[in-house]
Amino acid sequence: MTGSAVAQATALGVVIEIPSPLEASLRDWRRRYGGETAAAVAPHITLVSGSTTNWKTAVEHVRRVAAQCQAFKVSLRGTGTFRPISPVVFxxxxxGAEACGQIHDALVAGPLLHELTYGYHPHLTIAHEVDDAAMDLAQEELKGESMEFMVQSIGLFGLDDTGAWSLREELGLGGPSH
Structure with missing residues (x-):
């Protein structure tokens, strides 16, 4: 195409990272039920995942959303699944589900607007695209688990040169973190 540039889409994700020591337990569960590939991705709650052709505009939008939100508590309790629609146990x-939904809605009401195949449902994935026996085991063995933590920031991720998700910026809720 002579005389015109085509903007490249860049993958972008905004997530709630899980604090230590909870992160270590969750990573162990992800390894046990989902394998090393699942454990390689840090446990998180996705707020939005998509792509942008203008990283700067998208980042400014995410910063504005974070600055307008307040810290909130998340409690994780029991298991669920998206089966048979999608092979996921979570x-x-x-x-905190309502606060996650409000942040998600604010994030997609701007340059991160995109079509969702399914409605937004905040969750923390434990097993994904593994055999039914592993998903059944995860769903049964973790059904009585519970944990809670405060969410004081959200993480902005992009793909690095190796194709792995990497933290680009941590954004404190209610303004920049110090």
Whole structure:
């Protein structure tokens, strides 16, 4: 194409990272039920995942959304699944689900607007695209688990040169973190 540039789409994700020591337990569960590939990705709650052709505009939007949100508590309790629609077993987000939904809605009401195949449902994936026996085991063995933590920031991720997700910026809720 002579005389015109085609903008390249860049993958972008905004997530709630899980604090230590909870992160280590969750990573162990992901390894046990989902294998090393699942454990390689840090446990998180996705707020939005998509792509942008203008990273700067998208980042400015994410910063504005974070600055307008307040810290909130998340409680993870029991398991759920998206089967048979999607091969996923997850921990349920109970307290904090509404706040996650509000942040998600604010993020997609701007340059991150995109079509969702399914409605937004905050959750923490434990097993994904593994055999039914592993998903059944995860769903049964973790059904009584619960944990809670405060969410004071959200992480902005992009793909690095190796194709792995990497943290680009941590954004404190209610303004920049110090």
């Amino acid at each position: 921990l349920n987000v109970l307290e």
